[in-house]
Amino acid sequence: MREGLVISLRYGVYVVKVDDQYISCSQRGTLKKEKRSPVVGDKVLVNLEENVIENVEERKNILKRPSIANLDQMFIVFSLKEPEFSYHLAFKYLTYANKYHIKTILILTKSDKDISISETKEIVNIFNKLNIDTYVVSNKTKDGLDRLAPLFKGKISCLVGQSGVGKSSLLNAIDSSFNRGEGEYSVSLGRGKHETKETILLPYQNGYIADTPGFSSLDLELYKEDLAKYFPGFTSLYEDCYFNDCLHISEKHCRVKEEIEKGNIPQIAYQEYLKLSMEAVPYIKRYEV
Numbered sequence: 536m537r538e539g540l541v542i543s544l545r546y547g548v549y550v551v552k553v554d555d556q557y558i559s560c561s562q563r564g565t566l567k568k569e570k571r572s573p574v575v576g577d578k579v580l581v582n583l584e585e586n587v588i589e590n591v592e593e594r595k596n597i598l599k600r601p602s603i604a605n606l607d608q609m610f611i612v613f614s615l616k617e618p619e620f621s622y623h624l625a626f627k628y629l630t631y632a633n634k635y636h637i638k639t640i641l642i643l644t645k646s647d648k649d650i651s652i653s654e655t656k657e658i659v660n661i662f663n664k665l666n667i668d669t670y671v672v673s674n675k676t677k678d679g680l681d682r683l684a685p686l687f688k689g690k691i692s693c694l695v696g697q698s699g700v701g702k703s704s705l706l707n708a709i710d711s712s713f714n715r716g717e718g719e720y721s722v723s724l725g726r727g728k729h730e731t732k733e734t735i736l737l738p739y740q741n742g743y744i745a746d747t748p749g750f751s752s753l754d755l756e757l758y759k760e761d762l763a764k765y766f767p768g769f770t771s772l773y774e775d776c777y778f779n780d781c782l783h784i785s786e787k788h789c790r791v792k793e794e795i796e797k798g799n800i801p802q803i804a805y806q807e808y809l810k811l812s813m814e815a816v817p818y819i820k821r822y823e824v
């Protein structure tokens with residue numbers, strides 16, 4: 536039995552990296568039966584006589600979307616144009632990562648396109664105020680990538696974001712040998728064409744970076760309670776609200792609202808919070824009907 540790292544999964548076939556070799560494997564039936572199937576990023580034990588994954592090591596964390604384990608950090612990628620930047624989606628992704636206790640960094644791509652510098656600065660300021668590091672880059676001119684690339688060193692990272700924002704292009708821009716397929720942005724659809732089909736870990740500077748398929752924000756499962764607790768900037772305040780199930784909307788003695796009134800949490804963030812909270816269902820509802 537040998538230790539390996541799951542690099543990718545497609546149609547039930549796992550690619551596992553054992554030392555410097557990439558081996559195609561299946562999983563032992565009992566793993567599937569016991570709902571312990573390996574995912575990308577898992578450390579596994581491989582039986583090299585049968586090319587079968589026999590066991591999965593304990594995980595540091597596991598995400599549902601994208602399906603990946605043991606992440607050190609998540610880079611949430613948005614383009615400034617084509618597709619347009621969306622606060623709504625950005626806050627949704629950030630809350631989702633916070634729910635899984637994964638460190639987040641925001642990347643804004645396509646800075647070479649015709650966009651207003653003041654608008655970009657405003658976006659960066661709002662996220663900086665919430666202590667979220669934000670990088671503005673161009674995968675075309677490589678502007679800004681010299682500051683970003685060192686962050687991947689020695690870590691397991693993943694790039695997430697809508698189709699067409701430039702996740703695969705970013706990887707090609709930092710290392711052309713990745714040779715990732717780049718898709719087209721469709722003006723008529725208002726999105727990319729889902730070029731990347733599977734999550735894959737790519738070795739980079741003693742770490743790994745996962746390229747992932749763009750997915751719809753509807754795939755991010757968030758309940759009202761998750762938003763109240765894990766929305767950027769809320770986590771450290773939540774416990775000091777008077778009600779322990781405070782949703783920070785109309786409750787009295789709410790710490791979150793105090794910080795908003797003081798201007799310590801940007802208004803635009805709170806507006807997006809209210810919209811996301813309206814869209815979400817309460818966790819308890821799951822058990823009704």
Ligand SMILES: Nc1nc2c(ncn2[C@@H]2O[C@H](COP(=O)(O)OP(=O)(O)OP(=O)(O)O)[C@@H](O)[C@H]2O)c(=O)[nH]1
Binds near residue numbers: 647648699700701727
């Ligand atoms: N001008 C400009 N175009 C970019 C930049 N980054 C990506 N693009 C273009 O945007 C399109 C989509 O890029 P991809 O890298 O395929 O996007 P993706 O996020 O990997 O998309 P999926 O794999 O579908 O999820 C391609 O036509 C790229 O050439 C950038 O910084 N500037």
Ligand SMILES: [Mg+2]
Binds near residue numbers: 702703717747749
């Ligand atoms: Mg891609």
Ligand SMILES: [Zn+2]
Binds near residue numbers: 782783786789791
């Ligand atoms: Zn509150």
